[in-house]
Amino acid sequence: MTAPALHLTGDLCLGGRRLCPGLNLHCAAGTWTVLLGPSGVGKSSLARLIAGLPCPAHLTGGIAADDGMALAGRVTLMAQTDQLLPWADALANVTLGARLRGDRPDPDRALALLGRVGLEGHADRRPATLSGGQRQRLALARTLMEDRPIVVLDEPFSALDAATRATMQDLAAEVLQGCTVILITHDPLEAARLGTGAWLLDPTGATPLGLPATRAPRPVSDPATLAAQADLYRRLMTPDHAA
Ligand SMILES: Nc1ncnc2c1ncn2[C@@H]1O[C@H](COP(=O)(O)OP(=O)(O)OP(=O)(O)O)[C@@H](O)[C@H]1O
Numbered sequence: 040m041t042a043p044a045l046h047l048t049g050d051l052c053l054g055g056r057r058l059c060p061g062l063n064l065h066c067a068a069g070t071w072t073v074l075l076g077p078s079g080v081g082k083s084s085l086a087r088l089i090a091g092l093p094c095p096a097h098l099t100g101g102i103a104a105d106d107g108m109a110l111a112g113r114v115t116l117m118a119q120t121d122q123l124l125p126w127a128d129a130l131a132n133v134t135l136g137a138r139l140r141g142d143r144p145d146p147d148r149a150l151a152l153l154g155r156v157g158l159e160g161h162a163d164r165r166p167a168t169l170s171g172g173q174r175q176r177l178a179l180a181r182t183l184m185e186d187r188p189i190v191v192l193d194e195p196f197s198a199l200d201a202a203t204r205a206t207m208q209d210l211a212a213e214v215l216q217g218c219t220v221i222l223i224t225h226d227p228l229e230a231a232r233l234g235t236g237a238w239l240l241d242p243t244g245a246t247p248l249g250l251p252a253t254r255a256p257r258p259v260s261d262p263a264t265l266a267a268q269a270d271l272y273r274r275l276m277t278p279d280h281a282a
Pocket residue numbers: 053058076077078079080081082083084085095096119
């Protein structure tokens with residue numbers, strides 16, 4: 040499946056309240072678009088809307104793919120909370136999507152992915168017996184298992200230590216090559232590493248953010264990455280988000 044570009048337009052509203060007005064977001068095909076912004080502005084709501092899941096918020100314009108085809112069946116979401124099945128072991132959680140669709144699960148690929156997220160030997164463990172970071176990596180493996188052209192990652196690395204985070208970022212970039220990825224994060228370094236485009240959402244609207252033109256994922260210690268991180272911090276700390 041070829042990954043389309045996405046276009047999100049309109050006011051993001053919750054009840055009678057506008058969380059983030061005047062969206063005109065373009066997410067380029069086959070690249071990572073990063074969404075940053077203060078807690079409560081509506082990032083996870085937007086993630087659910089892109090994934091076609093029930094959500095108390097709505098977008099007055101809409102969400103469209105540039106190939107004109109519906110999004111249904113083409114999006115996978117790694118939600119902000121891990122959404123793991125507590126009664127299922129790690130392997131069953133990673134293969135859940137296939138089983139829900141009535142497809143034949145691919146245990147070899149699932150075990151390989153468990154290994155890649157550092158959970159080799161943990162296939163028979165239930166989520167409650169794993170650490171927070173291990174559960175997040177299990178949820179990541181489940182997302183990477185899905186073969187969808189559009190992938191929404193809602194703070195997917197937030198529970199990880201710095202070194203593991205960088206490794207998981209590289210893994211996700213490798214596995215999701217060619218996908219249109221929307222990454223929600225509070226981490227400017229993560230945005231600077233992974234984003235081709237980036238937007239700051241706040242109650243006044245969405246503002247495009249500058250990122251290096253070099254190919255992502257960028258090395259953590261690359262001067263351009265660090266300069267972009269510093270610039271993003273500055274933008275996030277500036278109340279009116281002036282350039
Ligand atoms: N199920 C719900 N019912 C009613 N209001 C909700 C629900 N979920 C979220 N909200 C409200 O919607 C708004 C946006 O929430 P959302 O989770 O999208 O924010 P966010 O930008 O992802 O925040 P964070 O960075 O803290 O994850 C908030 O005001 C929140 O209180």
